[in-house]
Amino acid sequence: MPKGTNQKLKLYYLAKLMVEKTDDSHYLTMPEIIEELAKYDVSAERKSLYEDIKTLEDLGIEVLKEQEGRNTLYHVGTKKFELPELKLLVDSIQVSKFITEKKSRALIKKLMDLVSVHEAAQLQRQVVVQGRIKAMNESIYYVVDDIHKAISSNSKITFEYLQWNVKKEMVPRKEGRYEVSPWALTFDDENYYLIAFDSVDEKIKHYRVDKMRSIKLLDVKRDGAEQFKDLDMASYSKMNFGMFGGKTTEVDIEFNNKLVGVFLDRFGKDIHIISAQKEGWSQTRVEVAVSDQFLGWIFALGRDVKIIGPSEVTERFKNEIAELIKCYE
Numbered sequence: 001m002p003k004g005t006n007q008k009l010k011l012y013y014l015a016k017l018m019v020e021k022t023d024d025s026h027y028l029t030m031p032e033i034i035e036e037l038a039k040y041d042v043s044a045e046r047k048s049l050y051e052d053i054k055t056l057e058d059l060g061i062e063v064l065k066e067q068e069g070r071n072t073l074y075h076v077g078t079k080k081f082e083l084p085e086l087k088l089l090v091d092s093i094q095v096s097k098f099i100t101e102k103k104s105r106a107l108i109k110k111l112m113d114l115v116s117v118h119e120a121a122q123l124q125r126q127v128v129v130q131g132r133i134k135a136m137n138e139s140i141y142y143v144v145d146d147i148h149k150a151i152s153s154n155s156k157i158t159f160e161y162l163q164w165n166v167k168k169e170m171v172p173r174k175e176g177r178y179e180v181s182p183w184a185l186t187f188d189d190e191n192y193y194l195i196a197f198d199s200v201d202e203k204i205k206h207y208r209v210d211k212m213r214s215i216k217l218l219d220v221k222r223d224g225a226e227q228f229k230d231l232d233m234a235s236y237s238k239m240n241f242g243m244f245g246g247k248t249t250e251v252d253i254e255f256n257n258k259l260v261g262v263f264l265d266r267f268g269k270d271i272h273i274i275s276a277q278k279e280g281w282s283q284t285r286v287e288v289a290v291s292d293q294f295l296g297w298i299f300a301l302g303r304d305v306k307i308i309g310p311s312e313v314t315e316r317f318k319n320e321i322a323e324l325i326k327c328y329e
Contacts, residue, residue, distance in 0.1 A: 013040045014052050015061055018076050023083075023116040027066070027073035076116070083119050086111050090123050103141065139213065140192070146215040147194055150182045156218040157182055162211045170211075177214075180205065181222035184233060195233070197224025204231070249290050251313050254283045256304035283308070295320050 017036050022028055028036070030046055037044050044052075053063045053074070062077035093099055093107050112120040143159075150157045158177040162170040180196035187193070192209035204227055254276045255263060263271065267286050276283040288294055295317050298305055307314050 007042060009040070010037070010042045010044065011052055011055060013037055013042050014044075014049070015056055015059070018056065018061065018063060018074070019115075020117055022075035023119050024075065024077075026116060026118050027075045029071050029073060033074065083115060083122065086115060086119075086123055100140070140210050143209055143212050143215055144185065144192065146217065147182050147185060147209070150215075150217050151184070153217065154222050156180065156220045156222055157215055158218060159215045160213045161207060162213055178207075179218070180207075181224045183222070183224060183228045185209070186233065197222070197227055199223045204228070248287060249310070249313060250285055250287050251290065251307060252283065252285050252309040253298075254278070254281055254306045254308050255301070256280060257282055259301065259304055262301070290316070292320070 014033070014037065017033065018028075021036065030049065033049060034044050034046075056063055064075055064077040066073045066075075089111055090108050093104050093111075096104070099107070108123065112123050115123070147157070149155075156179060158179045161173045161178050163173050165171050179200075180194075180198050182194055182196045184195040185192060186195060186206075194207045194209055194212065196205055196207065197203075198205050204224070253263075257280050260273065260282065263273075263284060263286075267284075271284050271286055273282050273284050275281075290313055298307060298317065299321065307317050
């Protein structure tokens with residue numbers, strides 16, 4: 001048999017063929033393998049292919065063979081990712097608010113390249129999430145990467161921090177650049193946040209990653225090691241993102257037992273819950289950063305929840321409600 005013009009790439013095309021065309025439900029016979037390789041202008045004989053398949057296994061591509069009558073069927077076995085794992089990754093990408101539509105499509109395409117064409121069709125899924133708005137910052141990948149590099153190299157960073165104006169344009173929040181010491185990245189309410197130390201204000205701050213732009217690593221070591229040494233990152237995140245942000249206070253709350261899941265989801269299973277005097281109600285004490293967002297969250301739960309202490313929090317809650325009513329008078 002005359003050699004094909006791509007003979008030097010025989011092993012590469014064999015690997016490509018087996019990964020793309022076969023899986024646990026789709027097989028190729030030896031004649032079919034020879035025919036498919038010929039499409040790449042690669043000639044092959046049975047004897048040499050047996051050795052090539054062994055070589056693929058040495059390279060980490062498991063090729064299984066099964067007997068069906070007189071035919072021997074070949075297919076790829078274990079892969080880097082199982083199909084259910086890839087489906088989970090695809091779903092996660094589609095519902096991730098911080099990943100733009102364009103980047104989502106690109107990521108999913110790369111994941112599809114890891115499986116056969118038959119399995120790839122199953123990855124073309126559409127997860128519907130009501131009201132989902134994707135981020136519009138295409139550079140978020142590189143922003144996250146730069147932050148990780150800065151943390152790894154113990155370096156300060158500078159960046160522009162953006163906000164929307166009434167013309168629906170993203171513009172810098174202030175003249176000049178922010179300069180901070182990055183210490184951690186966290187994920188909350190479908191957004192990435194940078195946790196950093198501001199040396200000028202001498203305090204820990206957080207920034208939405210998708211609103212950061214033009215990051216530069218400085219040849220200056222980070223500050224804030226002492227402040228972050230004893231910081232409970234989980235508690236910090238819980239108190240400062242979403243509905244939290246303000247002075248930390250222990251708040252006593254009564255709630256209807258039908259809301260127990262709401263409180264466990266928000267504050268975790270470690271919170272202490274006891275029976276309240278009112279039948280069908282319970283009571284808990286949680287440490288929160290009292291803020292307008294927190295009080296708004298309580299207000300949204302309606303008559304099934306009540307703040308019972310301390311007095312300064314209950315008074316503030318009453319005043320906030322009174323001010324809200326005035327807005328509609």
